Amino acid sequence: MSTSNTKKTLLVTGGAGFIGSNFILYWMKHHPEDKIINLDALTYAGNLENLRSIQDSKNYIFVEGNIVDRDLVERIVADVDMIVHFAAESHVDRSILEPDAFVQTNIVGTQVLLDLAVKHKVKHFHHISTDEVFGSLELGKDTQFSETTPYDPRSPYSASKASSDHLVRAYGETYGLQYTITNCSNNYGEYQFPEKLIPLAITNILDNKAVPVYGDGLQVRDWLYVQDHCSAIEKVLESGSSQKTYVVGGLTEDIPNIEVVKTILKIMGKSEHMLEHITDRAGHDVRYSVDWSHIKKDLGWEPSVSFEVGIEQTITWYLANESWWRPLLSDNQDYFKKNYQDRT
Numbered sequence: 001m002s003t004s005n006t007k008k009t010l011l012v013t014g015g016a017g018f019i020g021s022n023f024i025l026y027w028m029k030h031h032p033e034d035k036i037i038n039l040d041a042l043t044y045a046g047n048l049e050n051l052r053s054i055q056d057s058k059n060y061i062f063v064e065g066n067i068v069d070r071d072l073v074e075r076i077v078a079d080v081d082m083i084v085h086f087a088a089e090s091h092v093d094r095s096i097l098e099p100d101a102f103v104q105t106n107i108v109g110t111q112v113l114l115d116l117a118v119k120h121k122v123k124h125f126h127h128i129s130t131d132e133v134f135g136s137l138e139l140g141k142d143t144q145f146s147e148t149t150p151y152d153p154r155s156p157y158s159a160s161k162a163s164s165d166h167l168v169r170a171y172g173e174t175y176g177l178q179y180t181i182t183n184c185s186n187n188y189g190e191y192q193f194p195e196k197l198i199p200l201a202i203t204n205i206l207d208n209k210a211v212p213v214y215g216d217g218l219q220v221r222d223w224l225y226v227q228d229h230c231s232a233i234e235k236v237l238e239s240g241s242s243q244k245t246y247v248v249g250g251l252t253e254d255i256p257n258i259e260v261v262k263t264i265l266k267i268m269g270k271s272e273h274m275l276e277h278i279t280d281r282a283g284h285d286v287r288y289s290v291d292w293s294h295i296k297k298d299l300g301w302e303p304s305v306s307f308e309v310g311i312e313q314t315i316t317w318y319l320a321n322e323s324w325w326r327p328l329l330s331d332n333q334d335y336f337k338k339n340y341q342d343r344t
């Protein structure tokens with residue numbers, strides 16, 4: 001779609017979050033000629049520490065603000081070639097406790113961006129979405145999510161992301177917006193807020209605390225190393241077809257959550273006694289599995305980091321970066337208490 005090598009200006013929304021910040025670092029390394037405007041509201045999940053290494057770069061601008069703020073977004077969008085839209089409330093557990101922000105940011109915020117992208121004739125709108133919009137697969141079967149799987153979201157988070165996907169496609173059909181969408185699986189890697197399974201397990205183990213596992217822990221997820229996700233987005237931005245969706249994943253076989261935690265315990269030299277089964281999440285999807293053969297065939301992308309290598313790298317990163325994650329635990333104690341200690 002956007003094949004030209006000329007200098008571009010990208011608006012990255014949610015660029016201070018986990019995947020957005022990894023993407024900005026990746027893009028600035030591989031496309032130093034481009035300019036990036038990072039619009040982020042700095043919610044609990046936004047952290048400018050992630051971007052410290054490029055904060056003074058002449059091709060990088062940070063704007064603190066909300067994607068729901070139409071006037072602000074309009075001032076920015078007027079000068080951009082591409083929007084890469086990561087900003088979202090992204091954690092299923094928080095969506096169960098407090099869904100309002102998910103509707104506001106994920107649905108209303110996306111609509112504001114779409115309106116202004118159409119108004120200002122932005123050349124390419126790329127929407128980052130999730131495989132969770134497809135619902136849940138049966139355990140023990142070899143069925144997989146693909147670009148043609150019908151939507152069946154089952155949590156406030158996935159329902160809000162599904163709504164945003166529908167809006168993006170509707171703006172394509174109705175107003176001719178040039179867009180692409182990626183629906184990817186669970187990401188892991190450096191700079192992930194320690195509320196998600198892998199960094200939660202690593203940081204609890206480092207603090208000699210039990211690792212909570214929902215229910216029997218047999219739920220299955222596909223795991224995508226965040227750097228591989230960034231390279232997939234790059235492929236889609238550079239050569240994806242307009243008005244097309246790509247499903248992105250990292251694995252070729254199922255790994256139950258309990259095995260993920262056992263692997264982390266083993267690498268960190270700890271006993272499985274540190275596992276603690278807690279009351280299952282309400283409406284917990286049991287299995288996600290992603291058929292990423294289409295993006296491989298169409299764009300030549302495939303994951304380059306195996307789970308075995310990616311998980312080692314991730315543990316090494318958290319070991320070396322305690323000063324990054326430690327303050328996040330103390331600043332968010334109320335959430336951790338509400339979500340975990342009250343459920344054991």
Ligand SMILES: NC(=O)c1ccc[n+]([C@@H]2O[C@H](COP(=O)([O-])OP(=O)(O)OC[C@H]3O[C@@H](n4cnc5c(N)ncnc54)[C@H](O)[C@@H]3O)[C@@H](O)[C@H]2O)c1
Pocket residue numbers: 013014015016017018019020039040041042043044045046047065066067068085086087088089090091105109128129130131161184185186187188193
């Ligand atoms: N993390 C995953 O495993 C995963 C998997 C599939 C899809 N996704 C999608 O990828 C995107 C990024 O996920 P993530 O894990 O990096 O999320 P994150 O929660 O780490 O980061 C979200 C970022 O968006 C910002 N933000 C939130 N509300 C905003 C608003 N109203 N205006 C401006 N900025 C706002 C936050 O401050 C934060 O920096 C999301 O759209 C998410 O749905 C994530």
